[in-house]
Amino acid sequence: MTIRSVAIIGLGLLGGSIGLAIRERASDIVTTGYDSDPAVRDAARQRGLVQSACESAGEAVSSADLVVLCVPVGAMEQAARDLSAALPANAIISDVGSSKKSVLDALMTALPDHVVIPAHPVAGTEQSGPDAGFATLFAERWCILTPPANADDAAVSSLSQFWARLGAKVEIMDAEHHDLVLAVTSHIPHLIAFTIVGTASDLEDVTRSEVIKYSAGGFRDFTRIAASDPVMWRDVFLNNKGAVLEMLGRFTEDLTAMQRAIRSGDGDALHDLFSRTRAIRREVIDQGQDDEKPDFGREH
Amino acid sequence: MTIRSVAIIGLGLLGGSIGLAIRERASDIVTTGYDSDPAVRDAARQRGLVQSACESAGEAVSSADLVVLCVPVGAMEQAARDLSAALPANAIISDVGSSKKSVLDALMTALPDHVVIPAHPVAGTEQSGPDAGFATLFAERWCILTPPANADDAAVSSLSQFWARLGAKVEIMDAEHHDLVLAVTSHIPHLIAFTIVGTASDLEDVTRSEVIKYSAGGFRDFTRIAASDPVMWRDVFLNNKGAVLEMLGRFTEDLTAMQRAIRSGDGDALHDLFSRTRAIRREVIDQGQDDEKPDFGREH
Numbered sequence: 001m002t003i004r005s006v007a008i009i010g011l012g013l014l015g016g017s018i019g020l021a022i023r024e025r026a027s028d029i030v031t032t033g034y035d036s037d038p039a040v041r042d043a044a045r046q047r048g049l050v051q052s053a054c055e056s057a058g059e060a061v062s063s064a065d066l067v068v069l070c071v072p073v074g075a076m077e078q079a080a081r082d083l084s085a086a087l088p089a090n091a092i093i094s095d096v097g098s099s100k101k102s103v104l105d106a107l108m109t110a111l112p113d114h115v116v117i118p119a120h121p122v123a124g125t126e127q128s129g130p131d132a133g134f135a136t137l138f139a140e141r142w143c144i145l146t147p148p149a150n151a152d153d154a155a156v157s158s159l160s161q162f163w164a165r166l167g168a169k170v171e172i173m174d175a176e177h178h179d180l181v182l183a184v185t186s187h188i189p190h191l192i193a194f195t196i197v198g199t200a201s202d203l204e205d206v207t208r209s210e211v212i213k214y215s216a217g218g219f220r221d222f223t224r225i226a227a228s229d230p231v232m233w234r235d236v237f238l239n240n241k242g243a244v245l246e247m248l249g250r251f252t253e254d255l256t257a258m259q260r261a262i263r264s265g266d267g268d269a270l271h272d273l274f275s276r277t278r279a280i281r282r283e284v285i286d287q288g289q290d291d292e293k294p295d296f297g298r299e300h
Numbered sequence: 301m302t303i304r305s306v307a308i309i310g311l312g313l314l315g316g317s318i319g320l321a322i323r324e325r326a327s328d329i330v331t332t333g334y335d336s337d338p339a340v341r342d343a344a345r346q347r348g349l350v351q352s353a354c355e356s357a358g359e360a361v362s363s364a365d366l367v368v369l370c371v372p373v374g375a376m377e378q379a380a381r382d383l384s385a386a387l388p389a390n391a392i393i394s395d396v397g398s399s400k401k402s403v404l405d406a407l408m409t410a411l412p413d414h415v416v417i418p419a420h421p422v423a424g425t426e427q428s429g430p431d432a433g434f435a436t437l438f439a440e441r442w443c444i445l446t447p448p449a450n451a452d453d454a455a456v457s458s459l460s461q462f463w464a465r466l467g468a469k470v471e472i473m474d475a476e477h478h479d480l481v482l483a484v485t486s487h488i489p490h491l492i493a494f495t496i497v498g499t500a501s502d503l504e505d506v507t508r509s510e511v512i513k514y515s516a517g518g519f520r521d522f523t524r525i526a527a528s529d530p531v532m533w534r535d536v537f538l539n540n541k542g543a544v545l546e547m548l549g550r551f552t553e554d555l556t557a558m559q560r561a562i563r564s565g566d567g568d569a570l571h572d573l574f575s576r577t578r579a580i581r582r583e584v585i586d587q588g589q590d591d592e593k594p595d596f597g598r599e600h
Contacts, residue, residue, distance in 0.1 A: 122517045125594035136600045181510050186517025197577040199554045200484050210481050212583045217422045217486025220590045227581035230574035237562045254499045262537045274530035277497040281527035283512045290520045294425035296596035300436045
């Protein structure tokens with residue numbers, strides 16, 4: 001089963017990048033798309049994110065082999081219901097959301113008679129909207145598929161091939177494990193970044209202007225992540241509550257231990273941790289997940 | 301009083317960058333240097349970080365108008381004592397440490413009869429050592445001087461001009477306020493990054509390999525900061541304990557509020573915070589403290 005026609009629902013950073021990646025790397029695939037915001041549909045037409053930016057979700061999916069929902073995870077169930085009447089019986093339903101158990105449940109509830117295979121390409125930038133996407137967003141990044149236990153092997157294989165054509169490396173795991181892994185590699189880092197940026201802007205004894213001026217000391221790195229889409233991230237935390245709270249508990253436990261080490265002047269405990277973490281950076285670079293250039297290659 | 305001769309003690313990222321910046325932007329200034337590690341002195345000679353890499357601190361400072369200590373903040377007092385016998389009476393003693401009250405106290409204790417003007421160029425990368433420095437590290441970055449209350453105006457002015465010649469923008473504030481500001485813009489971000497990278501590598505239910513593979517979800521940003529020099533950072537936390545603990549208290553209070561919002565499903569509280577933080581990123585970029593390119597301009 002080869003995917004010849006893809007409908008993209010939601011034409012922001014992820015949806016737009018899928019459309020552009022198909023155009024650049026898999027131009028035999030027909031693309032249609034829909035976004036509930038008319039201005040986004042217009043922008044999508046101007047950038048050519050999909051071949052046809054339709055005026056309804058039903059129109060977009062009516063001939064699709066694969067539908068990819070690129071909406072906030074809290075909006076998945078309604079988005080699926082909105083297109084269910086027009087959906088071909090053998091179409092694969094997938095998505096790009098950052099939490100997977102809630103999406104799997106939502107899509108199987110909304111579309112009980114269809115093949116549902118949730119997916120999460122671990123890629124993105126802090127920008128959002130129809131102007132933010134680009135064709136190489138998924139190159140050398142991992143895309144995790146979380147098929148339900150009874151999933152059709154041929155459909156999983158088709159979806160894997162689709163993502164591989166866009167440049168991604170594909171991994172398959174169950175939705176619960178995905179949610180635990182991503183809680184630590186993505187959700188908690190975002191929560192921490194949002195929080196510290198908020199903390200810094202609310203201080204009385206340090207002005208906002210000082211925070212901005214001296215942000216090159218490390219803080220500015222956190223502002224990038226904290227500029228990510230607010231609705232998308234609200235939904236991630238509401239839909240991956242269990243794993244996020246568990247990982248947050250581990251983090252605050254470790255942070256409390258560091259706090260105690262600082263208070264008691266335990267330099268060895270600090271030095272121990274700070275030495276171990278350097279090795280992780282090396283592995284991230286060695287495995288192609290970040291650039292080796294100092295300071296992310298920022299210009300100096 | 302013009303600075304014509306600078307001695308750099310400690311030839312790592314910061315010391316090396318000062319030497320290279322002088323060579324490129326202020327080549328009329330004579331540079332000498334010293335590092336307690338013979339291998340670093342050799343590397344400094346090969347890269348030409350200073351004109352003379354001396355075999356003792358005393359030799360390096362004997363004709364200096366300005367001595368810049370580029371050693372971990374916990375090593376400042378001893379470094380100052382080691383050169384005190386050879387130090388010209390009218391030389392200015394400064395440094396580049398990330399905490400300032402402890403350094404001011406240490407240097408005034410070690411060199412009670414000299415002009416002490418601590419400084420902190422808010423610039424760096426995650427790399428360290430004599431190969432890490434580069435001439436433009438300080439360009440468009442802020443350098444904060446924290447002179448004691450009775451400081452000689454002419455000396456403060458000379459040091460300001462020196463840093464301006466290296467491309468920095470100079471600000472003057474008192475040491476205590478510096479320590480509070482940098483706790484939030486630099487020290488707490490580093491502590492959080494070190495901690496979450498440690499947490500992620502200690503989990504049982506998520507493997508280290510998974511943490512690395514899916515780090516593009518946000519975690520990899522934290523690994524950069526967490527690759528910073530362990531000794532330097534141990535000393536920062538031990539020497540800015542009060543401000544770090546105060547700011548850490550604010551952060552954990554805010555993080556607990558977010559935890560409660562997630563547990564109780566309070567989407568509005570999450571959305572509120574996530575919307576406010578986006579504006580801070582905009583200001584960081586508008587004020588030239590970071591690049592506008594998405595994802596720090598990483599190649600995709």
